[in-house]
Amino acid sequence: MRINKTVAFAMTFCAGLLASPLIQHAVSEARADAPALPATIIDLLAIKHDDLPKTANAELNARPLVITDHATVGIQSGNVAKHIHPQTDEIQYIIEGSGSMWLGNERKDFKPGSLIIIPKGTAHAGSIVSNGPVKAIAIKIPPQGKTDTVFVD
Template sequence: MQFKTTKKGIAMRQKNIILSFAVVGAFAAGMAASPLAQHLVADAHAEQAPLVPAVIDLNAITHAALPATPYPELRSKILVNTDNATVNLQSGNVGKHIHAKTDEIQYIVEGTGSMWLGGELKEFKPGTLIIIPKGTAHAGAVVTSGPVKAIAIKIPPQAKDDISFVN
């Protein structure tokens, strides 16, 4: 039996492979880099349950299904919580802010638009990986198609008080 391989099918497989490597690589890099930083941040996160094997269908989780946050336009759910990092699925916007003690990596799963990163407006689309070093101002998106859904990796886990809003 032979299967026809289309250009679209090959491109989809390549996109999925690249996505997998990007997310795993970003998470692994953060996990390797953060043990020292974790010891410098007291009360960085709440108690977490031990990791268990899981498969999560991110496409099946809608904006409305994500829990509300203190920020009216942002919804977020913790997917992974360890001593070294957290992985959230988030959807929506939040005003321009910085995290003084937490690096953030976002992977855009769904939606297109632009966001503030430092002093520049940067465009994004599904498949975009956004690196936000601690102390870098960043802000919610100007959405051109959405809602915008992103995986947000925080290294080390973000303390509740590690957010400062800026103009």
Template structure:
């Protein structure tokens, strides 16, 4: 049953992003140009990725020794990455984020509240919302992270 919930969650996240990818006109409706966004992305290629099989050690490290991350999909309108580990409490002033928890459980900051999560949890993080600082009860925590629009390099503000 657990595999089915994970598969359903992954499909939900992918379907959400697919809606963004196939509707580039929506980007023009927003009105604000994102000058710091990455250059045009390569066209999407058909692929299948077994996210459940990816373990923490299989995902490349980041400058944060507690967080591993690997980009999976990049479009002009959004990115999808697989993340494993923890990051201090922070926000993204220019980027909305959606996370889907694949494995691991615990509690994290979401706004001014500490919220519990488990596999199958979908976390909606509007731009400017504090999040992170995870207390892991089972892990490591592995999640799909969707950033809309693609996150500029200077779009992470760490908090106390």
């Protein structure tokens, strides 16, 4: 009985050694078939509010720039009512414009160069624009689903 277990263990170990390169090859082939991100440079300062497509939010124009399985990067310009994303973390980098926004229960000032971290479930909204329109890079992790915006009071 003890010899059978030892032989079975040795055979399993050898099978693993033989299968490992095959599995690694199959995984790399699968990754090679996935569409790669194109290498590119985008002049964000050249993109103006009216260059961006309108959204369902009357004051907000936006366009996706990068879409992956794990995150999206977009550019947005304008304002949006207070809302949450129950499933998505959001990071915004302000390119142009300044003012204040709701972040949770507090009004926070922002200006070009501000990095805004919005954990999923945190209420946020544009509020008072002192110099605008406000243009920002919006990173969504994971990619935001179509039903992942819930407007709040």
